[in-house]
Amino acid sequence: MxxxxxxxxxxxxxxxxxxxxxxxxVPEPACRAMTAAVRDQMRRGMSGLSGYFQSVEKLRAAAARLLDTDPDNLAFVKNTSEAMGMIANGYPFRLGDRIISYVHEYPANHYPWRLQEKRGVELVLLPDRHLADADTGERPCGWSMEDVERLVTDRTRVIAVSHVQFTSGFAADLKELGAFCKERGIDLVVDAAQSLGCLPVRPEEWNIAAVVASGWKWLFGPTGTGLFYTAPEFRQKLADVLVGAECMVQGDDYLNHTWQPHATARRFEYSTTPTLLAVALEASLTSAVLPxxxxxxxxxxxxxxxxxxxxxxxxxxxxxxxxxxxxxxxxxxxxxxxxxxxxxxxxxxxxxxxxxxxxxxxxxxxxxxxxxxxxxxxxxxxxxxx
Structure with a gap:
């Protein structure tokens, strides 16, 4: 097979x-696709790239198949830090609200939430628990649902965790966690950098508000690429953090300064798209992930x-x-x-x-x-x- x-x-x-x-x-088709695009830009500049301007749409469609969702819910980003920053800084927190995360999260899923403490939001960290069948000593291991249940209050607005911990390999049961969050009206934000492309990730079925993943791990893509899923109702909550020409409906009508950002996840693609990288990531998904x-x-x-x-x-x-x-x-x-x-x-x-x-x-x-x-x-x- x-x-x-x-x-x-x-x-x-x-x-x-x-x-x-x-x-x-990266797989050979991704290298070949990106090389062809670079060569066309080398020879003809912008006109050489014109045939690739639909590459991001193709990428969104491919990512939507992987996540079993609509392409309108996907955005192409540079990395997990960029997307997490847009979520955390755009979220409508109020003074005294709480975020729950894990004490040993990867920095991309820690610092954006920690920054919210300046807004009077409390970051509550799940303690490390020895959940493996081996004694991990002082090394990071994982977290427990019992601690989640213990630490959640009526002021908890977001739970932000990695699907898979980059150190020990501990995976969260997203189906269980998503059901828990749904019952309490909590937004579940997932860093899937260490799972998407290897494990099933079904945000709509599992009540996940947002999924962020880098493209260069289990997705076989080039560095500087990432995927960003948002549920429509969650997307409506977020204020705009980074804005530019590409996030506006009028696109390249640059002197039309009407404020009309896309309602879809394209609103997070705020500036000039790295077309060459999008071409490569789409080729990686098509040749090595989606089959x-x-x-x-x-x-x-x-x-x-x-x-x-x-x-x-x-x-x-x-x-x-x-x-x-x-x-x-x-x-x-x-x-x-x-x-x-x-x-x-x-x-x-x-x-x-x-x-x-x-x-x-x-x-x-x-x-x-x-x-x-x-x-x-x-x-x-x-x-x-x-």
């Missing part, structure tokens, strides 16, 4: 790539993880495992030796993994083969302290 070829992913010529939770390699249902992708990733677990030396690498809805595409390990050093040593052998906050992270994607997994396990098991 899965086309795990070198033609689609030339990175295979360099070695085994198990760091899709960091910056993924496979999210459930099938998750099942394949978990199968590859199980193959890693079956062969890895448990005396050297202690896995941090979560069950059920809390499992994700990130398989984190507590190592006998420094994980940063292991990452460097593995790269010298052509095996690319990542290290964060005391964990060694292995993140295969559907494009990873069994032979590549076996090669990576062999290299990792053979590394000795320098």
């Amino acid at each position: 899965f086309q795990k070829t070198r033609e689609l992913f030339p990175v295979k010529e360099e070695g085994v790539f198990l760091a899709h939770c960091a910056i993924s390699p 496979y249902p999210p459930e099938a992708v998750a099942a394949e990733v978990f199968r590859l993880q199980d193959r890693i677990l079956a062969g890895i030396d448990r005396d050297r690498y202690k896995p941090v495992l979560f069950s059920g809805a809390h499992r994700s595409g990130i398989l984190s390990f507590i190592c006998r030796w420094n994980p940063d050093e292991i990452m460097k040593r593995a790269a010298q052998e052509g095996v690319f993994v990542s290290s964060r906050c005391g964990y060694l992270r292995l993140a295969p994607h559907w494009c990873t083969t069994d032979e590549e997994v076996d090669r990576a396990v062999e290299v990792l098991n053979g590394i000795e302290p320098g």
